[in-house]
Structures are given as structure tokens and as C-alpha cells.
Amino acid sequence: MQHAIAFVEQKNGTARRVAFEAVHAAKLVAEQLGGEVHAVVFGSGAAAVAELVKAHPATKIHVLDDAACNGFLIDPIVDVVAGLAKELGGAIVVAGNTMIGRDVASRVAARLDAGINADVVAFEVANGTVACVSPKLGGLTITTCAFKNADFGVALIRPNVFAAKTDAAGNGEIVALAAPTRAYAMTIEADVDEAAAELGVEEASVVVSGGRGLGGPEAFTTILKDLADSLGGAVGASRAAVDAGWISHGHQVGQTGKTVSPQLYIAAGISGAIQHKVGMRTSAVIVAINKDGNVPIAEFADLMVVGDAFAIVPELTRGVHAAKG
Amino acid sequence: MKIVVTVKLVPDTNAEKRIDPGTKRLVRVPNETVLNPFDEYAIEAALQVRDARADGSTVTVVAMTPESGKEIVRKALAMGADDAVMLCDEAFAGSDVWGTAIALAAAIKKNGFDLVIAGSQSTDAGTGALPGALAEYLGVPGLTYLRKLAVEGTTIRGERETDTGFQTVRVEAPCLVSVTKSINEPRYPSLKGIMGAKKKTIAQWSASDLALSVGSGGAKTELTAQASPPVRGKGKLVEAADAVAGAQAIIDFLKEKKLL
């Protein structure tokens, strides 16, 4: 293992925030291995995203801006990333722990007969061996797993952990990739964006979640969304709210939803059941708003405000706007 | 159509979990173990496909688990699956995603398959990476995160959740799909189902049955350290006199934490 490949996830010219974080994470590892950072950008709009990658530390930016590949889900990307890894002879592949990232990474890992570490928050490199640090079991334990004397390894990084500051130093060389020529079995018949350009809870640095205490769907698109917007964050939810049909499953935080670790997590009308807790307990700061001061979330929130969410949340949004001027 | 459902046994989240400091493995006490909740959706999806076809299609459940998991595997049979295969071998203990995917792929090939249905993630140390790796080792397309599944002849159509919406996707069997919890409402085993399950076959295959050597020795990743996260203690509690005071308490706190 000498080089690092970063999968830059993008759609129609808009990169995921974690995509740039992957380039920086790849750089951290490659630097210590004495290797290069190769970014891969794929699908229509890739050329525009590749220009943005130039402000991040990649040695080479491999680009395939081809609409013909859009209709086949991940298969052509897997061919390209695994092919590049083999060409480099030894590499760690770094992708964001998103739905597409997991799909690409898991197939690439199998294709390369490589180990895979998920939800990585730090890398440790010693004597040419790369180890990944990941919280497991909903943050119950933190493990360090090394890739055993292998040429290849695959790491899925947790969004929001690796800083992705732009710097001109990158200025990677853009290399055009050849379009795969084989036929692919999976066909996308329709691709519907219900929530265009919305920031996912996994990537947001602030998550404002609502639970059963919010009583219905309205609060999620009004007071909660306003607060999330004021803080530049995303709206999350407990399973109770999702099961009631107030908001879609993509917003659910917890054991059967997404694991998040933002800088700030605000829970309004959420009791803090263990299955919710495991999805958010690694957040840097947790604030809870609940009518009842004796709920489980009071045991692990950094600040617990006892009161009515319907009254406090809009007031808080006003306060945030005032503080930000 | 031969349908295979992969199921994992996981610790019940309502029960306390523990890591054995010696082996560094998750301690699984039998009665604290349950079917991975996502896999119940996978079983239900398989039963619905089988029953809609009514052409002699079968559902086989495959689980890599110690022998102690037998009664939990039987729950899948009680729901209505036709038979089960357990991959039990000390050699499998400590398998990582790679080792698990290789063993499951070998077992599924030995059993034969047209459609493999997996859960999209597991609730213990799972990574959600198994379905993709398994599809690759089976050499078939993988349609992940389905919230709708329809099988007509050998054509599989699904509606796939994405981070921003959904996609409708089509593929020909053989293939693998993984399902989310929006896909259906898993049935509870009926009394008849529970009684019937006692007569169904649960085969046990070892690594040598599959001509494999995976497990701790063959894993591609190695646990080198383990630490406990800092304990999250009880924080400040503010009884808000009114909404303005409550909001102000939060604003002050966010400023103190340099979040505002």
C-alpha cells in the first residue's frame, strides 16, 4: 500500500461535502506512506467538480464526464476505481460513508480482495501499515483496525471529521479517464430528487432533530427547518416521527437510521431512547429541549432546557439571527 | 425461483453489550441475541415474492453464526422461510466483511440462487458493506437500499432510496438486492408457523464443507487497539421560566461553546 485514491462523490456537477474531506483524508495517509493522492470524479458534471478538486491536495484528478455512465448505478465507477488501484499497484481507497460511497467501496474492496474499515474518524500509519480508528456499536467502543500486510485497503470516512480547507497547493493534474466499454446489467429507469441540494444529516455540522413531541409534520418544515437554516444545518428526526410519516426515513437518526456526529445536535421533543442515542451520542455538543426534565436525554445532553419546543424553537431562531447580526 | 435471504444475529440493543477484553470480540449472550431488525424486512420481502409467484419458488435463510444462534434462525423459519443454512465453524469466528462475504458467497453458490435478499445494514458492529461485497463475490449486480421490490419472471424492478430522493432500477436475475425498513411490515410468526418451523431443516455447514479457510487467520483487517470513549455525563439543566428565557439559555450556551 503506497498511494491513496479518493472517490469524489458528485451528482450533476455538485460534489458532496464529504467528497473533499475524502481527498484530505487520502492526503493524510498518502503523505505518511510517501505516495500520491489520486482523486476520481465520475458522471455528468464531473469536469466542473474536478476544477474544484484542484483546490484540494490531489496529485492527479481522474475525470470521466460522461452522461452515458449515469444510467448504470455504481458499476462503471467500481470498474474505474478498482482498475486505477490495480494500475497503481498498491493503494488505500478512501470514500465518504454515504449510500453511494458504501456501495462503491464495498464492491471495490471485494474486487481487490481487500479489507474494509467503515466509519473511520482517524488514520494511524506506522511502518507502512495503515490502521483505521472507528467508533463501533453506536459509540460504545472505539476500535483501531489495521489492514494486514496488504497491497490494498478500503476506508469509508465518517463525514464531518476530516477538515477540508481549500488551499491552492493542490492544483492536481487533470487526467481524462477512458469510458468503460463493457455492458452493465443494472439500469436506472428514473432518478427523482425530492430534496434537491438539501444537506444530508450525515454531513451537516449542525443537526436539528424533532421527535414525537412535535405532534405532526408541520413543525419539521417550519420552526425546525427555520432553526436548522439559521445555523446552516440539517433537519433530523427520531424514529417515532418517521414512523408517523411526518418526515422521510432519510432524516432518521439512530440505530435503524443514520449515525451523525455534528458539532451541534439539537433535539426537540425527543426522549433520547437508547436506539436514538446510539446514532448521535458522538456529537460534539448536545442540546435538548423537552417538556419533561426526567427523560433519558437529560442524562447525556450537555444542556437540557425544560420547556415547550413550540415556543422555544422560534425564539431560539430569532436569537441566532440576532447573534449573527 | 430460488430466493436466499442472508440474516445476521445481533445483540438486542435493549440489552447491555460488552467486549471481551481477552479476545476483543463482542460477547453475545444467547438470550440477548435477536435477528438483525433489517433482516426481518428482507425475510418478509422474500416471502412476498415467493407467495406472489406461487410457482414452487423457495426461500432459504443463510446465516453465519455460532451454533447457539439456532433458535433465532428458527424464528425466520417460523415467519415462513422454507429452510435454513447456518455457517458454524470456529474458523469463522472473527471474520471481517471480507471473510464473511467470501463464506456467505460460497454457501449461497453451493445452495444455488436466483435472487439474494439482504438487509441494508446491521445494528451491531455492522458496516452496511456486506451486501456490496457479497454481490461482487457472487458475480452478480447488487441493487441496494430498496424500498420497493417487484419480480416479474426474471426481471427485478426496485425503487431505491438515495440521499436526495429515489431511483427506479431494473435488473435481470440472478442478482442481489438489499432492503430498507420502508419496504414492508414484517409479519409476526403465527402459532402454526412456530409449530411448522420445528420440522424444517436447518443445515450446518463448516469451512471444510465450503472448502474455505477464512476467519481470524484469513481476515484482511486486524483489531489492534480498543478504547472506551469518554463518558458523556449529565450536563446543565435549565428550567425555562418562559420561551425567551429558554432560548436565551441556549444562546448563551452556544456562545460559551463558540458555536455562535
Ligand SMILES: Cc1cc2nc3c(=O)[nH]c(=O)nc-3n(C[C@H](O)[C@H](O)[C@H](O)COP(=O)(O)OP(=O)(O)OC[C@H]3O[C@@H](n4cnc5c(N)ncnc54)[C@H](O)[C@@H]3O)c2cc1C
Ligand atoms: C429495533 C429498534 C430500532 C429503533 N431504531 C430507532 C432509530 O433509529 N431512531 C430512533 O429515534 N428511534 C429508534 N427506535 C425507537 C426508540 O426506541 C424510541 O421509541 C423513539 O426514539 C422515540 O422517539 P421520540 O423520542 O420522538 O418519542 P417519545 O419517546 O414519545 O418522546 C417524545 C418526547 O417529546 C416530549 N414532548 C412532548 N411535547 C413536547 C413539547 N411541546 N415540547 C417539548 N417536548 C415535548 C416528551 O416529553 C417526550 O420526552 C428503535 C426501536 C427499536 C425497538
Ligand SMILES: Nc1ncnc2c1ncn2[C@@H]1O[C@H](COP(=O)(O)O)[C@@H](O)[C@H]1O
Ligand atoms: N454473519 C452474517 N450472516 C448472514 N448475513 C449477514 C451476516 N453479516 C451481515 N449479513 C447480511 O448483510 C447485511 C448488512 O450487514 P452489515 O454489512 O454487517 O451491516 C445484513 O442485513 C445481512 O443481510
